[in-house]
Amino acid sequence: MNSVKISAQQKERVRAGILRSAERLFRKHGFAAASTRQIATAAGVATGTVFNYFPTKDDLGLALIQERLSRANQDFRSQRRGDESLDEDLFAYLWSCLKQLRPERRFAGEVLQRAALPGAAPDQNGSSFRLPYLMPVQETLTRHGVVLSALDSHLFAALWAGIATFWARDKSKDQEDTMIVLDRSMRLFARYVVKEGSGNETDGNN
């Protein structure tokens, strides 16, 4: 038992070391420019070891921003009134994510953009999105009675990836231009998924 415990601690130390190195290099060079090899070297481990902990670089990036995304979800939940329309609900969650990620904008935009792509079909849990941080989006859609087709999920992913890219480069004060882009995009998306005859419902379904 004692040796397992030490091993778990060591594993945690290695994982934390990789995350620290990755964070430093992502902040310095951006997400795409910092290679897994550089991260491994900086963390003092073999490149293969990095992949033992994080199967892809995207997973590494997401792990770095996960804590902030969890806080975003908490903020979103605590501020819901209950009478939001679908587009406002989606806006509120995603903007909450972007606000929490503001200090990591240098690389978080790229992480979000790359990680936004959905699975080809809903997974065994019925989610259209494979990433945990997009679960609140799924829950919001469900709350409004909206069921996404695979095509709808891709449309959302494309919009969100575009918004994340725009946000990463947005020079306007408090990224207000991104606020507008996100708002317009979610209005567009909400209109699209509640289109006539789709059976989907919209506002005030709480």
Place this chain on the structure above:
Amino acid sequence: MKPTEIIEWLNTELPEQASYARELEALIWDLATKPVPTGRLMRSVPVVTAPMKAALVFGANWVSAALRSGTGKEERLKQGRIGAAMALLAAMAHLRGLFSKLGQVLANYPDVVPAEVAEALWNLNFQAPPLHFSLVREMLRNELGGDPENVFASFDTRAFAAASLGQVHRARLRSGEDVAVKVQYPNIGGTIRQDLANLRAVLSPLSLGTDRASLRDQLDDLTETLSMETDYENEANELGRARKLFEDDRDFAVPHVYREYSSKRVLVMDYLEGVHLDRFLTSEPTQAERDRYGTLILRSCMRLFYRARVVYSDVNPGNYIFMPDGRLGLIDFGCSRIFSDAEWEYSRQMHRAVRLGGEALRAGIRRSVTGSTTGIASDEYIAAIEDLNEWLQKPVRTAGPFDFGDTEYFKRGVEIITRMQTMGHFRYEPINLWYIRSFLSLRALLNRLDCKVDMHHEIEAESPPEMWV
């Protein structure tokens, strides 16, 4: 292209399309006389404010002038610029409302206008959507440093009115006062600045053969004015000045601004109980009630002008509250402009010239359009300004109340101003643009109110004697 330019273009280039021109004329009449909607926020948000309309007209003037002049290679070069200018004008999000109705009509007649104009007008079924509360919350956090639920005792999540560049919510302060909270659209100031910078870049090369300095002056004036409008602190100052000006007059109410809750993009002021013009008119007021409110509206304009040197660029129904206790509430000063000393002196000289008439008036006109009393302006243009002056002075020269409800009178003014705008004079004092818009919009409002007002008496009562010597 400005509506009047489209009409002129149709009449001269495609006379067989005259019926379309008539339809357009009716449309322009609507645009000129119907108020910007302020009540039904969900239906339409009037982001088209007066200075923005002025920006549109200004840009279109240059475009149309370029269309009329030049040949061969120069013409083709200009056409490229014109296409870009039209696309830009159309893309100025805040102007799209004005163009949208025009676009709907013109879209039915694709052969009637140049392709680049039609294309620019085509993509205009745009109305800025109202901000939902999550956006309003972000703006308030950014500006006031806290959530509305924490800053205010209560805050209505739904807007009750649209305002210049934003929307208005009701709220209650922790100290108990009922307030109106005006929240600006996100980054609208930056958008306007960028639009104007682009407009300047595109229009400047078109000024070959015209007066570059005049173009620059007018663009500067427009830029300064629009940036003032995006600054609610400036509006708070104006409200403060106006409140002082009307504080001893029981016929008026000007809301107090709560500076500690206000910023450049959020304005918190007293909520004034009452209705806007539309609701007032549907209550079927008596002629005496209409005349009284018409008199108060005119009096407020005259007082602001003569005593505070302030002119509204657009005497908009949304600026006024018809209060249940009979007072007139003055609530919106975002579109006002204060005269500089030099402009005031110019204005005083024009007042004097108008009163004297004849050669004194013609010299004043020459100065206003050429910068010098001996400058050369076309007889046609001078005649048009004389007509305009006669039209403006008619209510002043009428003994007793003048019937502003006379639609023929108002139409005559629209005709004269339309004629002037098609003559392509661009060099004039920037303040003239404000004068004309203010004169026209005030008369349009009094026309809608269908009231009789003794304008001569009001001017005599409010203007200082030195104005006329």
